[in-house]
Amino acid sequence: MGVERLDIAGAAHRELAGNVAHLHPEQAMFEAMIAGWCGQQSARLLSVITIGQRESVLRRFAHFTGTWPWQWTPGDVEDWASALRSGPSPCSHATLRYYQNSVAMFLSYVTDRRYGWSEECLQRFGTHPVQICHEWNTARHSADHEGRPQVRPFTRVELQKFFDFADEQVERADRLGRKGSVAAFRDATLFKVIYAYGLRRNEAAMLDVADFTRNPKAPEFGRFGACNVRYGKAMRGSPPRRRTVLTVMGWSVEVLTEYLEHIRPRYTPGSRPALWPTERGGRIRAAYIDTRFAQYRDELGLPAELHPHCLRHSYVTHLIEDGFDAFFVQQQVGHRWGSTTALYTGVSGDHKNQMLRRALDAGLAAGPIVDGSGSGSGDGLDRQDGDR
Numbered sequence: 001m002g003v004e005r006l007d008i009a010g011a012a013h014r015e016l017a018g019n020v021a022h023l024h025p026e027q028a029m030f031e032a033m034i035a036g037w038c039g040q041q042s043a044r045l046l047s048v049i050t051i052g053q054r055e056s057v058l059r060r061f062a063h064f065t066g067t068w069p070w071q072w073t074p075g076d077v078e079d080w081a082s083a084l085r086s087g088p089s090p091c092s093h094a095t096l097r098y099y100q101n102s103v104a105m106f107l108s109y110v111t112d113r114r115y116g117w118s119e120e121c122l123q124r125f126g127t128h129p130v131q132i133c134h135e136w137n138t139a140r141h142s143a144d145h146e147g148r149p150q151v152r153p154f155t156r157v158e159l160q161k162f163f164d165f166a167d168e169q170v171e172r173a174d175r176l177g178r179k180g181s182v183a184a185f186r187d188a189t190l191f192k193v194i195y196a197y198g199l200r201r202n203e204a205a206m207l208d209v210a211d212f213t214r215n216p217k218a219p220e221f222g223r224f225g226a227c228n229v230r231y232g233k234a235m236r237g238s239p240p241r242r243r244t245v246l247t248v249m250g251w252s253v254e255v256l257t258e259y260l261e262h263i264r265p266r267y268t269p270g271s272r273p274a275l276w277p278t279e280r281g282g283r284i285r286a287a288y289i290d291t292r293f294a295q296y297r298d299e300l301g302l303p304a305e306l307h308p309h310c311l312r313h314s315y316v317t318h319l320i321e322d323g324f325d326a327f328f329v330q331q332q333v334g335h336r337w338g339s340t341t342a343l344y345t346g347v348s349g350d351h352k353n354q355m356l357r358r359a360l361d362a363g364l365a366a367g368p369i370v371d372g373s374g375s376g377s378g379d380g381l382d383r384q385d386g387d388r
Contacts, residue, residue, distance in 0.1 A: 006114050006115075008040075008043075008114070008115070009036075009039045009040050009042070009043035010036040010037060010039045010040030010043070010109065010115055011036065011114075011115050011116055012032070012036065012115055012116035012117045012119075012120045013116055014036070014039075015032040015033075015035050015036040015039075016029075016032050016120065025124060026068050026125070029068070029120070029121065029124065029125075030062070030068055030069065033069060033106075033110055033117060034055060034058065034059075036109075036115065036117070037054075037055075037058075037106055037109050037110070038051050038055060040109060040115075041054070045238075047234065053102075054102045054105070054106070057098075057099050057102040057103070058102060058103060058106050060099075061076075061080060061099070061103050064076075064079075064080050064083065065080070068125075069106075069107070069110060069129045070121045070125055070127050070128055070129045071127070072107075072129065072130075072132050073132055074132045074133075074134065074137050076132065077100065077103065077132055077133055077137045077138065078137050080099075081096060081100070081137070081138075081139070084096055084099065093139055096139050097138070097139040097140075100133055100138040100139060101133075101138075103132075103133055104131070104133035104138070107129060107130070107131045107132060107133065108131060110129050111128075111129055111130060111131055117129065151305050151306075151307070151309075151310065151313075152305070152306075152310065152313065153310055153313040153314040153316075153317040153318075154306065154310055154311070154313075154314040156318070158302060158306075159195070159311075159314055161300060161302075162191070162296060162297070162300065162302065163188070163191065163192060165296055165299070165300050166184070166187065166188035166191055166192075166296060167188050169184040169187075169188065169296075170184045170185045170188060172184075182263060182266050182267070183279075185259065185263045186259070186263060186264070186276060187292050189255055189256070189258075189259040189263070190204060190276055190284070190289070191293070191308075191311065192252065192255050193207075193252065193255070193256065194289075194308065194311045194312065195311040195312075195314060195315055196247075196248075196249045196251075196252035196255075196315070197227045197229075197245045197247075197252070197315070197332075198245065198312050198315035198316060198319075198332055198333045199227075199229065199245075199312060200232075200233060200309065200312060201286040201289045201290070201308050201309070202231055202286045203229050203231055203232060203233075204276075204289070205276065205283060205284055205285055205286050205288075205289060206230065206231040206283070207227070207229075207274075207275040207276070208273035208274060208275055209260065209264075209273055209274075209275050210273060211227060211228045211229070211230065211275070212224045212225075212226070212227055212228075212256065213225065213226050213228060214226070215246055215247065218246070218247065220250075221247045221250070221253050222253065224247055224252070224253045224256050224257070225246070225247050226244050226245065226246050226247060227244070227245045227247070228242070228244050228245075229242060229243050229244070229245060229334070230242050232334050233334070241334065243331070243334040245332050245333075246332065248319065248324070248332075264277065267279065269281075289308050290307070290308060293307065293308045294307075312333065315332075315333070316329055316333060319332070326342070
């Protein structure tokens, strides 16, 4: 029994023009498939950026194979994976898995009979697309964390060095009579806020002045007692997630106060709400944060694996090191699972630390194995000497 073709977003009959003879029918079919897939994803409320990235991956795969989707084979996936993982700049495990998943999702769409693409291909080309991605030729998600092992938090010395250098750029621009001192001050404050509130790049870039509010439980921070993040990382077509990050680093209040009172007004923002305005009246973007960060990092000679997200890693690590509760830190950074927060830091989990402290305290309470003279009542050291 066949599956009824539905009049839904992405259906073949909605993308293919009827009674039109194409000069290149294969190319026309491929473009219609992509347009339908994009429409189907839009109906699921996926972001334009996500849809565009997946389309780009699919076109790369098609270019690599030199064939059309109804001609693809499992061997094409294996050959592509080998090519991506070889050469001077091999892609990471997570990137490879993302590429393969994009191809697999496209093929799941075009082989779903409700959309009618298989029937159209069979009628026009005598064959139809099949799912070529399976568990034997694709990368598996077998680890909790697939990030590059080189990526790590800043040490406290590196972090202070980075912030000092950012401040020096303001003084340097003033000394040389350059107008870039205002932008340098803004950027130095931006990096400090990313760290002080554990923000992602886009979360920081999208902040407005009004996103900082009072916390009645911490009146000493005034109007900067909390940061309301409105553009948190979205999940599976959902709108951006919101969260409130409580201020825990008192120095950040002084930094923000100075910036808002003396620096931001020099951009003459008027009624525009952006916390980080540009000279042209817009707001800075995540790509700008990457570029400026890389410039400072490279001029300082810091390791190339450090990037803006490492400031967020550092926030988690340093709070845990300073004794903050792990669940509090998890809520601050907006992680759904504590295991995700744990991956951001090299500090042991709370349970492991409790076991370690209990064992150390028990050992100290029992006293030393030998007395100070070396002739103590315990026999542990004596046995070790005898064994030698």
